[in-house]
Amino acid sequence: MLASAAQPPLTVKQPHLLQSSLSISNTLIHMEVIAAKPTRPRNRRPRLFFPSTRFQCLNLKSRSSRQFLTRVSDSDGGGAADATPQQFKPSTDTKEIKSTSLGDGYVGLFIRMLGLDNDSLDREQAIVALWKYSLGGKKYVEAIMQFPGCINLIVNLLRSESSSACEAAAGLLRSISLVNLYRDVVAQSGAIEEITGLLNRPSLEPEVKEQAICTLWNLSVDEKFRGKIANGDVLPLLVKSVDDEDVKVKEAAGGVLANLSLSHFSHSIMVEAGVIPKLAKLLRTDVEGSKVIRKEARNALLELCKDEYYRILVVEEGLVPVPIIGSAAYKSFRPGLYSWPSLPDGMEIEQTYKTPSRFGASELLLGLHVDEKNANIEEAKMNAIVGRTQQQFLARIGAIELEDDKKQSELTTGKQLTLLPWTDGVARLVLILGLEDESAIARAAEAIADASINEHIRIAFREAGAVNLLVQLLDSKNNAIVLAAVRALERLSVSNVVCQLIEDEGVRDPLVNLLKQPQMSDILMEKALDILARISDPNKEMKSKFYDGRNGSKKGSDAARGPYGSAEITGDIANMSMSKTNTSKNVLDSGVIARLVETLKTPTPSLQTKATSILDFYAVIDPSMDTIISADIESGLDVVFQQKILEDTESEVYNQQPEKYALEVEEAGHAISAASRLFTKLLDSKKFCQKIDSAHFTKLLSDILKSNIPLHNKDWVAACLVKLGSLSGPRLDFEDPINMEVTLHETIPRLMEQLNTSFFLEEKEAAVVELNRIISEGVVDSTRAIASQGGIFPLVELIEQGSERAVEACLAILYNLSMDSENHSAIIAAGAVPVLKRIVLSQRPQWNRALHLLRTLPT
Incomplete structure (x- = not known):
């Protein structure tokens, strides 16, 4: 179903060359178009723009005042209605244009007057008359389109220097493009390109802009034309028009962008053009705008929100996607009737004056008199209070989503969303969590997870009281609610501050019960x-100390003093944690340990990493390590150490998708590093050492050390391997093959990385001194390992920059490298010869070693 468009009325004036022969010089066209009330489609469809149902004639000689016409509105009171062109008909109480008087007699004449050989004034008056005539509806447009080639003449007039002619030509194209049959003809005639050139003019009247952009609005209904509009030069002009001073131009531009957003291929182009900040600004509470432009902006942004990355950009602009659940769902809302007020996050306000006032003024006036020296209420708390008050008020009076009551039948199965500013959106989602509708609760929890993209909004959800409600939902018997709540808590727990509150709210027991299922x-x-x-x-504790945000605890004296005494906010999280934090005994029962060990045996590295981290933590704080050891933990570690991705180097992923392969190797490295750390701690237990096959694990860890996992993941592998080797008894450092492998595959690569990437000269010098020590102690293949890691060039570079101690170490390493003739070309290519000659000629303390090195090189 497409919407029709009526245009602003104009007076038809006869061309000055034909005034003597035509008797219609004072003819005025006066008609009324009535749009039948459409049925709203289930899904949002492209919308066409059309103005008011009633228009009056204007005098072409006087264009000083512009007549703004209202659209045929839907039940919301604004916007374009969805209707077919056939639904428009002339009003019965006005004069109907007879086909014999104008349609048959003069349409052809006006079409001929559009010819390029006619006078410009004649062409202007002809296009104005045709525009006026086309406003009658579909049959009048068909009367014009029966003349072949008329579209090309109309499009040509978009180049006219006359604003009246351009406006009439764009308006006529707008009327023609409303009819499905002729939309292709308009687009193929070059109208989009000509409109682009028209909109590029430096000084263009708002009336012309409106008609031109509304033509694009009609053309963008068809998906095949959206690509041409989105990929052309007109898109930046449309984005710029969103800030236009004229409200009609803004509405038309918003309508085109809303239609373009319906095609997924245009999303990236629109985002790159900067459409998200422009449209998001229109939906903020501090910005005024018409209902139509706000509606179109919301529709466009909601389409972009279907992409995860673009949804993040929308939330960053201060908007939160909120599910539309219908006003009936809010009837179950029961506001708490407290004798004493509390903050949205559950913090209570201490009542210091116990004697009640005669009329309850101590409760009513609480907080109105604040001592600025003692009060320190954060902005997040204030926004939470304001948002909760507004949303609860709307819920009490039944005004939430009242305008959507007509869509109740669709809302039961649909996934409609709206966009609200942060303050209102956060409060609305928390309000929905407390309702009885299970599907609404699940959708709200999912929306919280999707919106928790930065620290600011995570703190906002914490202050609004979302954490406590989400933790309570973990005990629900509805699997969809539990999954949504867990997902929301997981996204919120990224914040160290919110994670502490989640722990304090008692999340351990519900999660443990879930793991036991x-x-x-x-x-x-x-x-x-x-x-x-x-x-x-x-x-976590160390992170919280260095966290630069608010730590959630009471700072100073968060007090508000009323007329009858002081009222202090006593919500210190530290005190709450003393009473609410669960002990680790409930987590470390045999059922949970067994489930975690089974998780280690899954082929998913991410799950292995998380399960290992939990076992690692509780293996330290729980004195009963036997609980973990008795759960056959070694079998789980054995699976983690045998990552399939490290063995299958000939796989299709390795050869055809190197980026994916690198990502999988990194995930495997994280799992192996976490397992190595746990394995190292378990080796402190004699019982564990007696159970394991030391030779088997030594072989596994040695192979991992030689693998291509990231270097930083090899730290705990090397430490575990050294500790495992020490269990067989003391050996000399480098006679031990384990120590030799650790040196070649972990120590030297780590020192070379430090030498190549460090920005500090002291760190580079320390790495060179350590490398020299390793070589001097006779580690086999150590020089070959340094050369293969590309160490010659940074060594030569450090000779000119480093201290005497570093220069001595560099020369010693290069001398050892020069013993292998294969390294001579690399040493010379690094520019070592002139550097060594300068040392010898300047008689520096190292000149003797530099001379020996020069003699070994083929110079």
């Missing part, structure tokens, strides 16, 4: 392990 989806297990791993992170 025999049938558990992989996605649910992954998210649950994510939360437990972050809670169990041994570095």
Whole structure:
């Protein structure tokens, strides 16, 4: 179903060359177009723009005042209605244009007057008359289009220097493009290119802009023309028009962008053109705008939000996608009736004055009198209070989503969304979490997960009280709600501050119960392990100390003093954690340990990493390590150390998708590093050492050390391998093959990376001194390892920059490298010869060693 468009009315004035022969010099066209009320489609479809149902004639001689016409509105009171052109008919209470008076007699005449050989004024008056005539509806457009080639003459007038002619030509194209049959003809006639040139003019009247952009609005209904509009030079002009001072131009530009967003291929082009900040600005509460442009901006952004990355950009601009659940769902809302107020996150305000006032003024006036020296209420808390108050008020009076009551039948199965500013959106989502509609709760939790993209909004959800409600939802019997709640908590737990509150709210027990379930989806297990791993992170406390944001605890004296005493906010998270934090005993029961060990045996490195991190944490803080050892932990570690991706170097992924292969190797490296750290700690137990096959694990770790996992993942592998080797008894450092392998495959590569990438001269010098020590102690193949790592060039470079100690070490290493003639060309290519000659000629302390090195080189 397509919408029709009526144009602003104009007076038809006879061409000055034909005034003596024509008797219609004072003829005025006055008609009324009535749009039948359309049925709204289930999914949002492209919309056509059309103005008011009633228009009056204007005098062409006087264009000083512009008549703004309202659209045929839908039930929302604004915007374009969805209707077919056939639904438009002349009004019965106005004069109907007779085909014998104008349609048959003068349409052909006006078409002929558009010819290029006619006078410009005649062409202008002819196009104006035809534009006016086309406003009658589809049959009048058909009367014009029966003349072959008329479209080309109309498009040609877009180049006219007369604003009246350009406006009429664009308006006529707008009327013609409303009819499905002729939309292809308009696009193929070069109208889009001509409109682009028209809009590029430096000074263009708003009336012309409106008609031209509305033509594009009609053409963008068809997907085959959207690509031409999006890929052309007109898109930047449309984005710029969103900021136009004229409201009609802004609405038309927003309509085109909304239609373009319906095609996925245009999303990246629109985002690169900067459409998201422009449209998001129109939806903020501090920006005024018409209802039509706000609606079109919302529709366009909602289409872009279907892409995960573009949704992040929309949220960054201060908007939150919120599910539309229907006003009926809010009827279950029951506001809490508290005798004393509290903040949205559950923090209570201390009541210091116990004697009640006669009229309850102590409660009513609480917070109106604030001592600025003692009060320190963060912006996030203030926004949470304001948002909760506004949304609860709308829910109480039944005004939430009231305009969508007509869509209730669709909302039961659809996934409609709207966009709200941060303050309102966060409060609305938290409000939905407390309703009875299970599908609405699940959708709200999913929306919280999608919106939690930065620290600011995570703190906003914490202050709004989302954490407590989400933790409670983990006990739900609805699997969709549980999965959505776990996903939301996992995204919120990225913040160290919110993660601490999640732990304080008692999330451990519900997560442990989930892990004990025999049938558990992989996605649910992954998210649950994510939360437990972050809670169990041994570095969490250190991170919180260096975190530069608010730590959530009480700073100073967050007090608000009323007329009858002081009221202090007592929500210190540290105090809450003393009472709410669960002990680790509930986590370390045999059922959970067994489930974690089984997780280690899965082929998914990410799950292996998280399960290993949890076991690693509790193996340290729990004195009963026997619980973990008795769960056959060595079998799980054995699976982690045998990553398939490291063995299959001839796979299709390795040869055809190197980026994917590198990513998989990195994930395997994280899992191996975490398992090596746990294995190292378990080696402190004699019982564990007696159970394992030392030779088997030594072979596995040695192979991993030689593999191509990232170098930083080999740290714990090397440490574990050294500790495992020491269990067989003391040996000399480099007679031990394990130590030799660690040196060649971990120590030397790490020192070479430090030499090549460090920005600090002291670190480079320390690496060179350590490399010289390793070579001097006679490690076999150490010089070959240095040369293969590309160490010759940075060594020569450091000779000119380093201290005397570093120069001595560099010369010693290069001398050892020169013993192999294969390294001579590389040493010379690095520019060592002139550097060594300068040292010899300047009689520096190292001149003797430099001279010996020069003699070994073929110079």
